Amino acid sequence: MKLRMKPEDFIVEEIVDFDKISGNKCYLYKLTKRNIESLRAFSYISKKFRIPLRDIGYCGLKDRHALTTQYVSIPKKYGKFSLDEPNLKLELIGESKFLLLGDLEGNRFTITVRGLKKEDIPKMKENLKYLEFGAPNYFDSQRFGSVFDKKFISKEVIKGNYEEAVKILLTKYKKSEKKIIKDLKRFIAKNWGDWNKIWNYIEKNNIKARLYVNMVKELKESGDYKKALSYVDDRLKKIFVAAYQSYLWNECVKELLSKYIPEEDRVYYEYECGTLMFYKKMDEDIFNMLKDKKFPTIAPDIEYSGEEKKIIEKILKNEGVGIKDLNNIGDLGRFIYSERKILSIPKNLKIGDFEEDELNKGKYKITLSYELEKGSYATIIIKRAFLGVKTKKRKR
DSSP, X not given: OBOOSSGGGEEEEEEEOTTXXXXXXXXXXXXXXXXXXXXXXXXXXXXXXXXXXXXXEESOOOOSXXXXXXXXXXXXXXXXXXXXXXXXXXXXXXXXXXXXXXXXXXXXXXXXXXXXXXXXXXXXXXXXXXXXXXXXXOOOGXXXXXXXXXXXXXXXXXXXXHHHHHHHHHHOOOTTSOHHHHHHHHHHHHTTTXXXXXXXXXXXXXXXOHHHHHHHXXXXXXXXXXXXXXXXXXXXXXXXXXXXXXXXXXXHHHHHHHTTSOGGGEEEEEETTEEEEEESOOOHHXXXXXXXXXXXXXXXXXXXXXXXXXXXXXXXXXXXXXXXXXXXXXXXXXXXXXXXESEEOOEEEEEXXXXXOTTSTTOEXXXXXXXXXXXXXXHHHHXXXXXXXXXXXXXX
16 A cells, blocks of 8 residues: 555644634634645744744644644734745634644544555455554654664663764664765764764765764764763754653553453554554453553653553563663653553544545555544554555655
8 A cells, every 4th residue: 555645645634622722912824734844834934924933833743745734823913924835825814822732632634545456455444344443542653763773862872872872863864864964974884983084074075964063073072972962952852762752652552452452353563663563453341441541651750550560660671771770861851751542543534435546557545534632643543444454655
């Protein structure tokens, strides 16, 4: 199957409670974007209308490779604006308070899955029958962009492996990164430890990327890997910590569900950090017990008990770290306690018919639409719906 062959195959619409965001200090805008990252769109609006970026309020960040609709607030003192460009539209719809991340209620998704083989349709129909039972509420691949070869920068810092943490940062790359940066990282990997040579490469190629320049300069001067990490900006630090904490939560939930899901009903799915366990179907009594249940994130300053404690201790033992070791995260930040629902259950689920796929001759497509609570990943529901069907991701 193929996902996101075009932005219109992945439509996301924010759900907000307009009563909760009511106010009169800001104008409320609907922002529609196509194939553009949210932060890039905000930055463009900021520069075009000369509004400080910090004064653009929003509830969440939306997928780049999609057609998305979300809400932003801008203080009235900057006046009223409108924007209507091919891939970006800003429309004034009313007044509100200044929007914050917590103001999001959820998202509505309309997703078209393409490239389906006719022989897979019976299997897919069987999967779709049980979709009302949802899926494990895992953090999905979008959360793990900083993970390479199943290695987490945060975990390396926790274990005191500062050189390895820096090596991941300076040598690993995604295909989507700019060529100049990929070339730099290849050169660093080939000449690891020869910081003078690497510094000369940076100067010769006029590389301006501040993070890499500052880290290499520090290593050239002091050779201190721990100090080199201090040049990572706060946004990236949060991403590194969140990635490891999210992985640990996934592992805990997988362990918990294994206590309730018989082996014959389990299906496994490979992802960046290992394996996710899904269920083909779930006993209704177990579903009713789990549907509103939450599992906490792991944080070193929390006392856990009962089943949660046993699961957390087992997962951390598998990782080779103790819960108090998580305090060794240094200036990357800290592990923040929160609770997250174990299951992601789609609301207002609508399943279309299997139709001929106009973009893939001889194949079929189907469109699903549903709503999820904030923080839940639409792609997890898709993986659940098409268990056993090979996925072909769009080329980035």
